[in-house]
Amino acid sequence: MDLRLYTIFVGFFSVVYAQRTPTISYISQEQIKDIGGTVELECSVQYAQDYPVLWMKVDRNRQVDPLPISTGSSLIIRDSRFALRYDTASSTYTLQIKDIQETDAGFYQCQVIIGLNNKITAEVDLQVRRPPVISDNSTRSLVVSEGQAVRLECYAGGYPAPRVSWRRENNAILPTGGSIYRGNVLKISRIGKEDRGTYYCVAENGVGKGARRNIAVEVEFPPVITVPRPRLGQALQYDMDLECHVEAYPPPAITWLKDETVLSNNQHYSISHFATADEFTDTTLRVITIEKRQYGKYQCKAANKLGEAREEVELFETIIPVCPPACGQAYGGDAAEISTSMALILISTIIVALHRNLNTKH
Numbered sequence: 001m002d003l004r005l006y007t008i009f010v011g012f013f014s015v016v017y018a019q020r021t022p023t024i025s026y027i028s029q030e031q032i033k034d035i036g037g038t039v040e041l042e043c044s045v046q047y048a049q050d051y052p053v054l055w056m057k058v059d060r061n062r063q064v065d066p067l068p069i070s071t072g073s074s075l076i077i078r079d080s081r082f083a084l085r086y087d088t089a090s091s092t093y094t095l096q097i098k099d100i101q102e103t104d105a106g107f108y109q110c111q112v113i114i115g116l117n118n119k120i121t122a123e124v125d126l127q128v129r130r131p132p133v134i135s136d137n138s139t140r141s142l143v144v145s146e147g148q149a150v151r152l153e154c155y156a157g158g159y160p161a162p163r164v165s166w167r168r169e170n171n172a173i174l175p176t177g178g179s180i181y182r183g184n185v186l187k188i189s190r191i192g193k194e195d196r197g198t199y200y201c202v203a204e205n206g207v208g209k210g211a212r213r214n215i216a217v218e219v220e221f222p223p224v225i226t227v228p229r230p231r232l233g234q235a236l237q238y239d240m241d242l243e244c245h246v247e248a249y250p251p252p253a254i255t256w257l258k259d260e261t262v263l264s265n266n267q268h269y270s271i272s273h274f275a276t277a278d279e280f281t282d283t284t285l286r287v288i289t290i291e292k293r294q295y296g297k298y299q300c301k302a303a304n305k306l307g308e309a310r311e312e313v314e315l316f317e318t319i320i321p322v323c324p325p326a327c328g329q330a331y332g333g334d335a336a337e338i339s340t341s342m343a344l345i346l347i348s349t350i351i352v353a354l355h356r357n358l359n360t361k362h
Contacts (some may be wrong), residue, residue: 222307
């Protein structure tokens with residue numbers, strides 16, 4: 001080849017090579033990682049030996065100035081979780097982040113600075129998977145009156161966006177029907193006392209075990225009274241227990257009456273209340289050593305701020321004592337002794353009754 005032609009040929013390619021613009025030939029694809037994990041972001045550049053190459057952290061909403069992380073093969077930030085490697089053979093800058101935190105999420109931008117107002121960029125999106133966290137603006141507890149409309153709300157943060165569902169304690173049927181309801185808001189158009197109890201808001205997104213909040217729903221309602229034995233008989237001079245079961249919330253004031261007179265604990269009566277739950281109370285009136293005037297109708301009354309209820313229990317006279325409580329009070333010992341005692345009581349009662357009848361005829 002002619003020397004002049006060769007010189008021109010070499011010079012031409014030297015100029016072309018020198019004028020080649022730097023390029024970013026590869027950037028990592030979108031990364032989705034769990035909190036606490038490790039990620040490596042790669043950026044390969046060409047023809048950038050004489051230009052600064054930077055990694056920048058860019059806010060997802062672009063409302064905060066980008067944060068420089070590295071320049072060339074050196075880190076700028078001092079954080080032991082970050083590391084940088086440079087491979088000369090492939091001109092690849094690898095940014096490693098260990099123990100990933102929620103704040104690490106965002107865009108990571110690889111930049112080649114060509115001039116003051118001229119740069120080449122490529123970026124990779126780092127998404128950090130976070131377990132659900134139920135928000136403070138979710139319902140915590142609720143006290144409502146029977147018949148009201150109710151709205152239970154549950155919101156949760158996390159990535160991916162959590163799915164929210166509702167359940168009741170012991171998988172009881174929800175007021176909306178079924179044992180599970182999906183959605184952030186559980187609406188009950190008209191709540192009843194049977195709807196009271198614990199509701200569970202469950203948020204899940206496949207990261208971790210999910211989150212759960214227990215929501216106590218108290219339903220206020222007026223008293224409802226049930227009487228297991230409306231009529232009871234007992235012989236004179238023996239005791240008898242009159243019982244009522246009261247259901248109400250808030251807990252009611254409970255009284256026993258006879259002939260519209262409020263009864264109290266004394267030598268003739270003993271009143272006891274036993275709360276089995278917040279809304280259930282068993283009450284017992286013991287009539288002690290019954291006298292003639294104590295036979296008749298008794299009223300069990302329960303009242304709270306929403307209303308009151310009354311039910312009657314009638315105590316009538318019998319010739320033969322009723323056991324219990326008569327036997328248990330008058331006699332102790334085993335079943336054989338009690339049976340013998342009852343037989344003696346029965347015989348004595350019959351003899352007394354016959355004697356009275358004979359005296360009446362004469």
